[in-house]
Amino acid sequence: MFARALSRTALPSQSRLFSTSRRREADFTHAVIGGGVVGLAIARQLQARDGVSTVLIEKHSSVGTETSSRNSEVIHAGLYYGPDSLKTKLCLRGKEMMYETCKKNDIPHMNCGKWIVAQDDGQMDAISKVHEFAQSIGVPTRFLSPEEAKRREPDVRCEAGVLESPSTGIVDSHGLMQWLEGEFEEKGGICAFQSPVTKVEPLDTGNGGWAITTTSGGKDSTVTAETLINSAGLFAIPLSNMILPKERHIEPHYAKGSYFSYSLSHPKPKTLVYPAPIPGHGGLGTHLTLDMSGRIRFGPDVEWVDDPTDLRVNSKNLDIAIDDIQSYLPGIKREAIELDYAGIRPKLGKLGAVTSGKGFQDFYIKKEEGFEGFVNLLGIESPGLTSSLAIAEFVEGLLYR
Missing domain, CATH: 3.50.50.60 (FAD/NAD(P)-binding domain)
Structure with missing residues (x-):
């Protein structure tokens, strides 16, 4: 008591x-x-x-x-972090534990999968490297044929190809x-x-x-x-x-990520959609995620800040983010994309890249x-x-x- x-x-x-x-x-x-x-x-x-x-x-x-409450709520597959990193080791083990725990205890979650889409040869090379890495650590990924991609998600553009990660999902954090x-x-x-x-x-x-x-x-x-x-x-x-x-x-660094909502019911993909990773970039691009009700949200962008308590959503990257979104979701209505919320990520340095490699x-x-x-x-x-x-x-x- x-x-x-x-x-x-x-x-x-x-x-x-x-x-x-x-x-x-x-x-x-x-x-x-x-x-x-x-x-x-x-x-x-x-x-x-x-x-x-x-x-x-x-x-x-x-x-x-x-x-913990201001992120994409994604259950990551472990595709980006390098073979010998703690991030890979703990992500792979954590993903397995997360699905098992959520299922056993009725915690809302969904194994919706993720697409990583490429629009040109350079981006196709990038997702091919993701696929090769995934295979080397035992994470399932596969390339979809243009016909299957069109049938499953007709609103998603993937001119050069699409890599599917079936073990990616979302959880109600x-x-x-x-x-x-x-x-x-x-x-x-x-x-x-x-x-x-x-x-x-x-x-x-x-x-x-x-x-x-x-x-x-x-x-x-x-x-x-x-x-x-x-x-x-x-x-x-x-x-x-x-x-x-x-x-x-150690000097602390903080990366704010703003998220954007979409107010219309179409287009409405049923899977997460990520653009091909850009080497050395501070994030994974403006990706499309879903919440447990199926609501679409986009983000995050990357903005370096000094104050970790400043959670104001920043609109300065909105036009760039919408351009990024329209590259893989061309039917989106620009005027229906609005500022939603922001989260801040603790960083060990400003040069840190999300994907493995330099920085x-x-x-x-x-x-x-x-x-x-x-x-x-x-x-x-x-x-x-x-x-x-x-x-x-x-x-x-x-x-x-």
Whole structure:
């Protein structure tokens, strides 16, 4: 009852579990900072272990209010990230876990597939390379004949060819996060909302552990934990810099992506449509995705910003985005495409490419050397949603296997 009551509030300044001074015995086995989909998945995974206690610390009043709820909600196949990358490894495992979990627990999702379309020889070469890579890692892809493409999606232009990814899908990210939160609390985990972290210090007991201070309403509260997991998303790098010495600090970068809606009922493809990837580009082009009700949305574009809280939808790229959309969906009505919402992705650098190759940036998920019991997750962008359950499994392995 106490844990349930606590789960919807900030960390109290005085309680049996929390104190404003360091203790010789930690209050919790694990403290997970960040209540996005990845933090939720990690907290649930760790709380399922015997004899542990886990607190999930989130600065907002509910889970998943930042990157986790402002994306394309795509279950990615794992086509772009390089054979030896964590992104590929965790995307492939996460995709499998995601479909299995959603099916078993009635979480809304749809295995709708994806088309990657080419309009000329250069783009055809690009999707051929995607196909070759997919085959090398065991991800199913196939080229469609012009006749089959025309029959299935008559409104989609694919002058040079189309590559189908049948294992791509979509998931209701909010439904997934509600399920993760419920599972975590059902296993005895505690959610501490409205608890922005303002200080993190190692305990001076000689046995490891961490003191995490939050500030809410002008009052400081401190909780102690044996292990600390930084899954703070957009604010993970600033949090990491709060803990690690200056020579190990990283500069945070933020890429805003604006999304666009479509107000007419035609054309209305039944599958996701992506343009051919452009090597070295900061995104995968203005692609067409669907939500669980079948509503079309386009995006995201890429705009580098300094403020990770600025979620205003930017219209400056709208005309370019519509030109991109009309290249593969020529029947679209320009005037029916409108600004919808924006999301921000945490980046490890501005030169990072989405696809493998020069400038590619992998997930950073490590036990930090010299900082016992500290697992750091940085640059967790796409395919973070798809990979979330596998990331949780991976973090548990870092700590316990």
